[in-house]
Amino acid sequence: MTSERNRSADGFSTAGSPRPPVMWAPTEEFRTSTRMWDFMRWVGRTRGVALTDYRDLWRWSVTELSDFWAAVAEYFELIGDGLHGPALAEERMPGALWYPGARLNYAENVLRHAADPAMADTTAVLRIEEDNATQTLTWRELEAKVASFAAQLREQGVRPGDRVAAVLPNVPEALIGLLATASIGAMWTISSPDLSPAATLDRVRQLEPTVFIGSDGYRFNGKEFDQLEHMEDVLAGLPTVEHVIIVRTLDPSANLTAGRLAFDEMTARTVAPSYERLPFDHPLWVLFSSGTTGQPKGIIHGHGGMLLEACKGTGLNQNMGPGDLYYVAANTSWMVWNTLVNNMASGAAVVTYAGSPTYGRKDRQFEVLAATGATMFGVGAAYLTLVEQTGLEPGRDWDLSQLTSILSTGSPLPNSTWAWVHRSVKADVHLGSDTGGTDICSGFIGSNPLEPVHLGELQGPLLGVAVQAWDDDGGRVIGDVGEMVITRPMPSMPVRFWDDPDASKYMAAYFEKYHGVWCQGDWISEKPEGTFVVHGRSDATLNRQGVRLGSADIYGALEGIDEIEDALVVGAEQPDGGYYMPMFVVLRGEAQLTEDLIERMKRQIRSRTSARHVPDEIISAPAIPKTHSNKRVEVPIKKLFAGTAPERAVNPASLANPESMQWFIDFAERFHRAREAHTQPAPPS
Secondary structure, eight states, X not given: OOOEEOOXXXXXXXXXXXXXXXXXXXXXXXXXXXXXXXXXXXXXXHHOOOOOSHHHHHHHHHHSHHHHHHHHHHHTTOOOBSXXXXXXXXXXXXXXXXXXXXXXXXXXXXXXGGGOTTTTTSEEEEEEOTTOOEEEEXXXXXXXXXXXXXXXXXXXXXXXXXXXXXXXXXSHHHHHHHHHHHHHTOEEEEEOTTSOHHHHHHHHGGGOOSEEEEESEEEEXXXXXXXXXXXXXXXXXXXXXXXXXXXXXXXXXXXXXXXXXXXXXXXXXXXXXXXXXXXXXXXXXXEEOOOTTSSOOEEEEEHHHHHHHHIIIIIIISOOOTTOEEEEOOOTTSGGGGHHHHHHHTTOEEEEOOSOTTSSSTTHHHHHHHHHTOSEEEXXXXXXXXXXXXXXXXXXXXXXXXXXXXXXXXXXXXXHHHHHIIIIIOTTOEEEEOXXXXXXXXXXXXXXXXXXXXXXXXXXXXXXXXXXXXXXTSOEESSSEEEEEEOSOOTTSOSEETTOTTSHXXXXXXXXXXXXXXXXXXXXXXXXXXXXXXXXXXXXXEEETTEEEOHHHHHHHTTTOTTEEEEEEOOEEOTTSOEEOEEEEEXXXXXXXXXXXXXXXXXXXXXXXXXXXXXXXEEEOSOOOBBTTSOBOHHHHHHHHHTOOHHHHOOGGGBSSTHHHHHHHHHHHHHHHHHHHTOOOOOOO
């Protein structure tokens, strides 16, 4: 459908609404120095397409989809065979056919910088520890270690399509393992060592790996954590593993038990690099969904699609390349960790840090930025808010002169935190809030270096992403909240899901609501000016009397109430046709949930969102359940209050703090008993 509406969430026109203040704007000198600007001029010369600004470039990228992606491959001089034909041979969703005759290798293209005389002996990977000790690998050294490790994997019988599973923290060895696995054409998957053995097996066991890479332990928050017992528990559930490789972190000279191989010894041989060129859609890695309501789904991305998306996203939209240094303190189970190698595809160097993000003091990550001279910081929005609430001023305490951009992701960025970054971190930093997903291991809406940033708004759709907001009938909406949809294919959309031979899981995940159109499951609103606001997951949407609001809007309305450390709000349909909307709050320090505090929260929610969305109850909770990527688990808790049995509502192994869920299970049970008895539920003790 093509109908469009232009209304606010309460049904009023937004056409005359004033724009939020500009928080960052590029100078003309900066704009014309960016890779995106150079790409636009190059497209003009080679394609005869006149592009004058970002919106021109974006429109061309989604209307001439095949030409755009072919231009990305050519501009970044990607290595492979058969990359000169049309990029998009058959357009359909799912199942778009990209470069059907091409053969290439993701790792070969990441490591092509080792063959560049200007880059070979420059830093590719910088490792920093909690004590600020650092080690570096040049591009030449990195490729040598990858070549050695890959050769030994081949000697162990690893072939294209085999699976290599790792349980490692964010260390250079993890990058080496990924690139070596990819160079062979085997499939890579990695989990963080802080996942329990059960949660790790929920993911890895599905893949039946033949090689397992683990570590003897890691250091976190000033302590050493031995991982050998954890590793043996995982291996006990992986009968297909034939070779076990150990990264010796705690004791580099330790003697290994029989049958165990030392990672460092496997990377020490002198071997010529060898890359298996593979079909464009050959599986590269398997990422997993959070698995909060069931077994995690294995999401498979291909070599070619991920490579194109990496160069476009990091090289053009994020303006990264040779001379840049990218830092993200990502848990290896989170897709954001994969952005390290994606940045390397554009020629940027990366920082690895396996320590605590709050070691010593809450703004530890800004200390890392200062110590390494990183130019870009990828970070979860929740961390920025955490530091804001401490009252620290990182820009005063640390030298952030090299920092040019911050990419905030994982959840919507509160306006107060946005303003705090420019006030207390760096006034002229390009702070962008991006939204994407594990599904494409990249972004849909986010930053670009050519346009200004307005407070609380995402700058616009990313290149090659035909994103819109739709209502339930499939009509485009502007100025109103709608489902985020992608109307044309992207090369980094999953090749398939693991163990999904008829693609039924894939179809149910993205194409059930609108035929042939990708539905991400996020609520967004598109502004008339082309910027966007993200309101949270659509399956966690608060729908009161037919008026829908994202949970992120409620959290944003609580800004400035210092007694609140964290919050979670859900809305659950009841069997009698009613709608129950509680909000749970974690109080800071010695704060008490007084009537005055409750009224202040309700007043702010009423004035900043709508009277309809004031919670039925505000309840003090000891903690908010979070996933391993620090996201609130709203949907499982919503299911509990809708009457779903706990064992079907939530998978505790998917939670970073599973003990916190029991409180909500107990409260939901009391709630349902009280409903049956027509009394008020009491919070569990």
